[in-house]
Structure formats: structure tokens, C-alpha cells
Amino acid sequence: MNNEVVIKCENISKTFPTADGTAFDVIADFSIEVNKNEFVVLIGPGQCGKTTLINIIAGLEEATSGIVTVGGELVTEPDPKIGVVYQETNLFPWLTVMGNVEFGPKAQGESKASRQERAQKYIDLVGLTGFENQHPNKLSGGMQQRVGIARVYTNEPLVLLLDEPFGHLDAQTRYLMEEELEKIWRQERRTVLFVTNNLEEAIFLADRIVLMTNCPSTVKQEYIIDLPRPRDITSREFLKIREEISKNLDLTS
Amino acid sequence: MATSNNIKKKKTKPAIISEDQITKKQSTLYAFISFAVVVVLWQLAVLFLPNFGNIFPGPYDVVALMIKIVKEPVGRLTLFAHLGWTLKRIFIGYIIGAVIGVITGLAMGTSKLANAIISPVFEILRPIPAIAWVPMAILWFGLGEASKYFIIGFSTFVICALNSIAGARATSEKLKGAARMLGASERQLFSKIILPSSVPQIFAGLQISLSASCSTILAAEMVRSEEGAGWLILRGMNTGNMTLVLVGLIVISVTGLILATVMRAIERKAISWSFRGK
Amino acid sequence: MKLSKMKKKNNKVKYILISIISFTVFLIIWYMVTDVFKLVKPISLPSPVKVLESFINKFTVKRPDGSTLQAHVLSSLRIVLTGYIAGSIVGVPLGIFMAWNRKADMFIRPVFDWFRSVPGMGWIPVMILIFGINIASKAAIVFAISFVAILINSYSGIKNTNPVHMWVAQTFGASNKQLLFRVAIPSALPHIFTGLRQGLNQAWASVVAAEMIGSNRGLGYMIQMNRENSRADLIIVGMLSIGLVGTILSFVLQKFEDKYVRGRH
Ligand SMILES: Nc1ncnc2c1ncn2[C@@H]1O[C@H](COP(=O)(O)OP(=O)(O)O)[C@@H](O)[C@H]1O
Numbered sequence: 001m002n003n004e005v006v007i008k009c010e011n012i013s014k015t016f017p018t019a020d021g022t023a024f025d026v027i028a029d030f031s032i033e034v035n036k037n038e039f040v041v042l043i044g045p046g047q048c049g050k051t052t053l054i055n056i057i058a059g060l061e062e063a064t065s066g067i068v069t070v071g072g073e074l075v076t077e078p079d080p081k082i083g084v085v086y087q088e089t090n091l092f093p094w095l096t097v098m099g100n101v102e103f104g105p106k107a108q109g110e111s112k113a114s115r116q117e118r119a120q121k122y123i124d125l126v127g128l129t130g131f132e133n134q135h136p137n138k139l140s141g142g143m144q145q146r147v148g149i150a151r152v153y154t155n156e157p158l159v160l161l162l163d164e165p166f167g168h169l170d171a172q173t174r175y176l177m178e179e180e181l182e183k184i185w186r187q188e189r190r191t192v193l194f195v196t197n198n199l200e201e202a203i204f205l206a207d208r209i210v211l212m213t214n215c216p217s218t219v220k221q222e223y224i225i226d227l228p229r230p231r232d233i234t235s236r237e238f239l240k241i242r243e244e245i246s247k248n249l250d251l252t253s
Numbered sequence: 254m255a256t257s258n259n260i261k262k263k264k265t266k267p268a269i270i271s272e273d274q275i276t277k278k279q280s281t282l283y284a285f286i287s288f289a290v291v292v293v294l295w296q297l298a299v300l301f302l303p304n305f306g307n308i309f310p311g312p313y314d315v316v317a318l319m320i321k322i323v324k325e326p327v328g329r330l331t332l333f334a335h336l337g338w339t340l341k342r343i344f345i346g347y348i349i350g351a352v353i354g355v356i357t358g359l360a361m362g363t364s365k366l367a368n369a370i371i372s373p374v375f376e377i378l379r380p381i382p383a384i385a386w387v388p389m390a391i392l393w394f395g396l397g398e399a400s401k402y403f404i405i406g407f408s409t410f411v412i413c414a415l416n417s418i419a420g421a422r423a424t425s426e427k428l429k430g431a432a433r434m435l436g437a438s439e440r441q442l443f444s445k446i447i448l449p450s451s452v453p454q455i456f457a458g459l460q461i462s463l464s465a466s467c468s469t470i471l472a473a474e475m476v477r478s479e480e481g482a483g484w485l486i487l488r489g490m491n492t493g494n495m496t497l498v499l500v501g502l503i504v505i506s507v508t509g510l511i512l513a514t515v516m517r518a519i520e521r522k523a524i525s526w527s528f529r530g531k
Numbered sequence: 532m533k534l535s536k537m538k539k540k541n542n543k544v545k546y547i548l549i550s551i552i553s554f555t556v557f558l559i560i561w562y563m564v565t566d567v568f569k570l571v572k573p574i575s576l577p578s579p580v581k582v583l584e585s586f587i588n589k590f591t592v593k594r595p596d597g598s599t600l601q602a603h604v605l606s607s608l609r610i611v612l613t614g615y616i617a618g619s620i621v622g623v624p625l626g627i628f629m630a631w632n633r634k635a636d637m638f639i640r641p642v643f644d645w646f647r648s649v650p651g652m653g654w655i656p657v658m659i660l661i662f663g664i665n666i667a668s669k670a671a672i673v674f675a676i677s678f679v680a681i682l683i684n685s686y687s688g689i690k691n692t693n694p695v696h697m698w699v700a701q702t703f704g705a706s707n708k709q710l711l712f713r714v715a716i717p718s719a720l721p722h723i724f725t726g727l728r729q730g731l732n733q734a735w736a737s738v739v740a741a742e743m744i745g746s747n748r749g750l751g752y753m754i755q756m757n758r759e760n761s762r763a764d765l766i767i768v769g770m771l772s773i774g775l776v777g778t779i780l781s782f783v784l785q786k787f788e789d790k791y792v793r794g795r796h
């Protein structure tokens with residue numbers, strides 16, 4: 001594995017002011033490094049600041065202290081080199097699937113032929129061929145998430161941040177989407193930071209799992225997962241790792 | 254499911270959770286029946302209640318007069334020519350007001366600076382009903398057409414501006430974030446996110462102000478005019494011809510309904526993405 | 532973080548300053564155009580100084596329209612509140628009833644839809660014919676106009692009751708009456724209040740029209756009369772008063788709503 005560090009968070013802390021005037025520490029002294037083309041899964045209980053952390057890395061929110069660099073540059077605002085797939089999809093409802101997927105390159109002035117060719121490639125890759133001219137409100141939750149993934153891939157970011165992208169899906173669809181995402185990632189290697197609260201999903205996808213503590217959250221432990229891909233969630237090795245981590249994992253909040 | 258079925262047997266359920274749906278055919282039928290009942294009651298009241306009949310014409314008289322003035326002029330013009338005048342006034346005032354209103358509203362909703370500059374004067378003018386502008390408009394623009402365009406324009410302006418402000422401000426921060434994440438510039442944020450996501454609210458404003466225009470023009474014409482649906486009503490009042498008043502009312506309300514329907518069709522086309530289903 | 536908070540506060544101050552400057556510039560331009568360079572005739576646009584003067588004087592001077600400003604305001608308020616309260620008393624229950632009862636809905640709604648398609652101002656001649664030229668006819672115009680908005684919102688408030696809440700209440704054995712008074716009406720309250728607010732705004736706007744025909748007092752009468760007297764300063768005073776009273780009315784209703792409705796949701 002290539003060991004060039006692409007995402008680097010150093011001693012991130014985040015405090016929100018609360019209504020009664022006291023401070024609420026969400027993240028405390030959180031540090032993490034993600035290497036080039038590595039798939040890192042961040043797992044932690046709900047409301048422990050995972051989305052906040054993703055927003056900080058994406059430049060959508062400011063850390064109270066600490067610094068984030070992506071590709072060696074300090075992150076201060078949203079940047080097309082940092083692609084985000086959100087839990088609540090955040091597709092543009094007035095645009096078609098194609099309109100959503102080509103949004104990034106179009107905003108950056110890429111020619112129609114070249115951007116649509118790439119958009120089509122990723123629409124095909126996520127299995128939405130034939131749905132190019134549909135609006136998001138006609139699509140199921142799983143399909144909307146596929147659009148979100150294609151949209152980010154088409155923008156060719158340096159890193160991908162995925163914040164519980166399958167959290168709203170039913171178990172069946174979720175499992176399917178995990179398989180597809182893993183397949184896409186193997187075809188198109190990217191540096192990925194993936195957030196979840198589902199351990200099985202984490203082990204299925206990750207090169208490395210980072211376990212978060214409860215609020216104020218910080219890194220509790222890391223696990224390298226070196227099972228061969230694609231993984232079989234019913235295999236003995238898989239279940240063994242799962243048991244080992246779950247001893248350490250408290251997903252209640 | 255089982256419980257709700259049991260309950261259903263015992264008593265009729267409130268309309269909002271009742272499972273049997275009314276078909277379109279049924280509701281048209283009921284609408285027709287109730288409409289017919291009203292017309293018949295009205296005619297009967299005119300025929301058999303002397304007090305009512307003396308001051309109020311029956312539906313037969315109204316329809317008869319309406320048909321008559323399609324051919325024969327009232328004042329200078331026939332019915333459709335009067336309606337034409339009213340429509341022209343509405344359209345010109347409406348379009349001017351809508352364009353200025355939407356632009357102003359989007360500017361105020363998007364830019365804090367624009368909002369800070371415009372809002373003091375806007376907040377003073379906003380609560381003044383369009384009708385209250387009639388005397389001032391006459392002083393400024395005289396008794397002619399311009400004062401009517403101004404009154405309609407003002408009423409449309411305020412409604413469209415308020416809705417556009419609300420639309421622009423309600424733009425989802427998350428969608429703006431997503432657009433920035435994909436590399437949109439500040440200007441593109443406006444044209445590609447704020448503008449399209451405000452469209453439903455802008456249409457709401459266009460719809461409301463169109464209905465308001467029909468009402469406002471009527472009042473404006475009733476205060477001062479020589480033609481138009483409002484003038485028909487005024488003329489009816491001044492000559493004690495209640496039938497003519499009702500003809501004017503029916504003409505303007507049917508026109509309003511038609512305009513609203515057309516507008517809704519345009520709206521459905523323009524923002525099909527925000528309607529679920531089909 | 533402290534820094535960014537301070538920046539936000541500074542920004543707020545900055546925008547308030549800009550607003551004040553913008554308004555001052557507006558007044559200065561108005562003053563320049565009228566009093567200094569005399570670009571327009573005072574008969575079409577009096578100077579802001581003159582308007583302010585007339586405004587203050589109007590509290591004591593009855594000329595030329597026969598009443599002081601406060602007398603006009605009170606007269607208009609009387610008409611509006613009469614019509615509006617009547618509109619609320621009829622509109623809210625009728626809206627609830629129509630939404631609750633299938634038969635009522637199917638029979639009354641077509642008539643109501645027809646009724647509401649009549650532009651509000653169109654009621655003027657009808658009401659004058661029925662009631663004559665007096666406070667009753669004017670209040671009736673206000674009634675007809677405010678009643679529509681009030682009814683529609685109560686209706687859609689009830690129609691929008693979350694059916695899940697109804698099902699839950701049903702499984703606990705609630706009767707239809709309990710469903711209505713414990714579930715549907717409370718959850719429709721914000722809608723009902725929206726209707727009451729819209730109704731009040733429209734009621735206030737309509738009084739101007741109502742008074743333009745056959746009155747001898749009221750703000751609508753005042754501005755109409757002063758056009759005939761060519762007193763633009765008093766027209767503007769009248770218009771500003773209409774705006775101001777309208778704002779105060781919606782403010783009071785909003786406060787009432789905040790206190791009695793929002794707190795419970
Ligand atoms: N803008 C904010 N202001 C105040 N508190 C916030 C804000 N954003 C998030 N929080 C709080 O921070 C905590 C962590 O939120 P989040 O990052 O969404 O957690 P997760 O994604 O792990 O579920 C929550 O308790 C939330 O209420």
C-alpha cells in the first residue's frame with residue numbers, strides 16, 4: 001500500500017455553544033491520517049460528532065482548534081477536491097439525474113461532451129443507466145444514494161468523504177449498496193473516509209477501522225482489516241474480527 | 254388493520270382518515286348538484302320572497318343580461334371589450350410588478366447588503382394596501398391607464414417580493430454546501446441553487462398576486478374609470494341596475510378562475526420536480 | 532470561535548448602520564427633490580417636513596376632511612374588528628366542519644369555491660344593496676373578505692392532521708368527538724392562526740376600499756377626500772397610518788399566537 005498521507009487531521013476539537021450558555025464539547029483532540037487510496041471507516045455511536053467531523057474535513061464547518069490538511073493543503077472552505085456523499089443525499093431536486101451528476105464539472109466550465117461522457121460512465125457504473133432524465137423525487141432512496149455517489153465520482157475529487165450514506169436504507173438495499181460501493185472502489189481507487197455506525201458494514205468495506213469514543217469523541221482504537229476482497233460476511237475470519245471489535249464497541253449513546 | 258376495520262363497522266370515520274376515496278366523477282357530480290341547488294334556491298327566492306325579489310335580480314335575469322350585452326354595448330363598449338380593458342390593465346401592471354418584485358425579492362433574500370439597503374423603505378411601503386394607493390396614483394399619473402398599471406403593479410410587486418425573499422432565504426444550507434463542495438462559485442451558487450430552489454415559492458407569489466390583481470383592478474376601476482368590469486359594476490350601482498352589478502361580478506370572478514387555472518398549469522410544468530408521483 | 536462570534540455581531544451592527552444610512556439618504560433625496568430644488572409640485576409630492584407637520588397637526592385639526600386622525604383610525608378599526616370577528620366566528624368552525632364531515636365538504640365546498648372566486652372588492656355593491664350605506668354594509672364587506680382566508684386555513688389545518696396521530700388515538704378508543712377536539716383541532720391550531728392573521732391583514736386592507744364609497748369618516752375616506760381636496764400631504768399621512776395600524780394589528784395577533792399557540796407545540 002502506498003503510504004503517502006492524503007487526509008490529515010491534527011488535534012481537532014469542536015465545541016458548540018448551547019442555549020443555556022454552557023459549552024458542549026463534541027470532538028476533543030481528534031487526530032487521524034488517511035493514506036492515498038486507502039479505505040478508512042470511522043465508526044462510533046450516534047450523536048458523537050461524526051457528521052461534525054466530516055463537515056470540518058469538508059471545509060463546511062470550522063474546527064474550534066486543530067488543523068485539517070487534504071493533499072498537503074490546509075482546508076478552510078469547501079473544495080471540489082474533497083467530495084462528500086451525505087446521509088440525506090442532498091441531490092438538487094430541480095435537476096435530472098444527469099444534471100446532478102454533471103453539476104460539478106459543468107460549474108467548473110468543462111465542455112459538455114467531455115463532462116457528459118464522464119457522467120454517463122459513472123451513471124452506468126452505479127447502475128442507473130436509463131434513469132438519466134428522471135428527477136430525484138421519482139427515485140428510491142437507494143437510487144438517490146447512487147446518484148450521490150456518481151455525482152461525487154464524476155467531479156474527480158482527490159478524496160471521498162461518505163457520511164453514513166446508507167443509514168436511511170433498508171437492510172436489504174443497504175447490503176446491496178455496500179457490495180456495489182466496494183466494487184466501484186476496487187475499479188476506481190480513491191482515498192476514502194467512510195462514516196458508519198454499523199460494524200458489519202465497516203468490516204466489509206474497510207482497509208482500516210477507526211473506533212470513536214462517545215462525546216467528546218476521540219480515537220479509541222484502530223484495526224487493520226486485511227481480509228481479501230470481496231469479503232464474505234459469513235466467513236469465519238469475518239465473524240472473528242467482528243466479535244473482537246464489538247467487545248470494544250459501545251454503540252449506545 | 255384489524256382494529257381499524259372493527260371501528261369502521263361501528264361508526265363512520267372522520268373524513269381525514271376515512272379509507273373510501275371520493276372519485277373525481279363523484280366530486281364533480283356533487284359540485285354540480287350543490288351549484289344547481291343554489292341557483293334554484295336563488296331563483297325561487299326572487300320569485301316568492303317579495304322583499305328579496307325587489308332588490309335582487311334572479312339568475313335568469315343575470316344570464317339574460319349577460320347574453321344581451323355580449324352584442325349590445327353598455328356605455329361605449331360590449332361585454333368582451335370591457336373585459337378586454339380590464340385584462341389589459343391587469344396584464345401590464347402585473348408583469349411590471351412581478352418582474353420588479355421577483356428581482357427585488359431575490360436580491361433581498363440573497364444579499365444581506367441589498368436587504369439592509371432596501372428593507373427600510375420596503376417595510377414602510379409593504380403594509381400599505383394597494384387600494385390605498387389609488388388617490389396618490391391619480392395625483393401622480395392622472396385618471397388614465399398609467400395609474401391603474403401602478404396600482405396593480407404595486408400590489409403584485411409586494412406579494413412577489415415577499416415570496417421571493419422567503420424562497421431565497423429558505424434555500425437549504427445543505428444544498429448550498431453540496432454545490433460548493435462540487436466547485437460552484439458564489440455567483441453560480443445564486444444562479445444554480447438559490448434561484449431554482451426559490452422557483453416554487455416565486456410561483457406561489459405569482460399565483461397569489463394574480464388573484465389579488467383581479468380584486469385590486471376592480472376596486473381601482475370602481476373608483477375611477479370609463480370602461481372595464483369594475484366600471485360595469487360601478488355603472489350598475491349608480492343606475493340602480495343590480496343585474497349589471499352581478500354580471501360584472503360573475504365576469505370578473507370567472508376570469509380570475511381561468512387565469513388561476515392557466516397559471517397553475519404553467520406552474521406544474523415549470524416545477525414538475527417538486528411534485529411527487531407520476 | 533470567540534472571534535467569529537464577534538465578527539457576526541459586528542456584521543449585524545454594520546447592516547443596521549447601512550439600513551439607517553439608506554433610509555436617511557431616501558429622506559434627503561425626497562427633501563431635495565421637493566423643498567430644495569422644487570423638481571415636483573407640492574401638490575403631487577409634498578416634502579417630508581410638510582408630511583411630518585401635517586401628521587402631528589392631524590391629531591388636533593379636523594379640517595379639511597372633518598375628523599382628527601385618531602377619529603378616523605377608531606372609525607376604521609370599529610368596522611374592521613366587527614367584520615373580522617364575525618368572519619372568525621363563522622370561518623373557523625365552518626372550516627373545521629367542512630374538513631371533518633365528508634357530506635358538508637362535498638356540498639358546501641363548491642358553493643364556497645364559487646363564493647371565494649368573487650374578488651373581495653366585488654362585495655361592495657352587493658353589501659351596500661343589502662344593508663344600505665352604513666357600518667353594517669362595510670363590516671359585511673370586511674366579513675366576506677376575511678372569512679375566506681380564515682375558513683381555508685382552518686379547513687386545510689384539519690385536513691393536514693397527521694393520520695398516524697389519529698390512528699394512535701383510535702387504538703386507545705377515542706371517540707370521534709375526542710379525535711376532533713383532542714387531536715385534530717390542537718394540531719390544526721397553527722394553521723388556524725395563520726388564517727386568522729391573513730384574515731386580519733385582508734380585513735384591514737379591505738376597509739380602505741369599503742370606506743371609499745359612501746362614508747364620512749375613516750382612513751379610507753380620509754385619503755379619498757384629500758385627493759379631492761388636493762392635499763397630498765394628508766393622503767400620505769393617511770397611507771402611512773393605514774400601514775402603521777395594519778402592522779400593529781398583525782403584531783398584536785402574532786404576540787397573542789406566540790403566547791397561546793406556539794408554546795404548546
Ligand atoms: N450547529 C450545531 N450547534 C449546536 N450543536 C450541534 C450543532 N451541530 C451538531 N451539534 C451537536 O453535536 C452533536 C454531534 O452531532 P453529529 O456530528 O451530527 O453526530 P453524529 O453524526 O455522530 O450522529 C449532536 O449532539 C448535535 O446536537
Ligand SMILES: [Mg+2]
Pocket residue numbers: 050051052087163164
Ligand atoms: Mg451524522
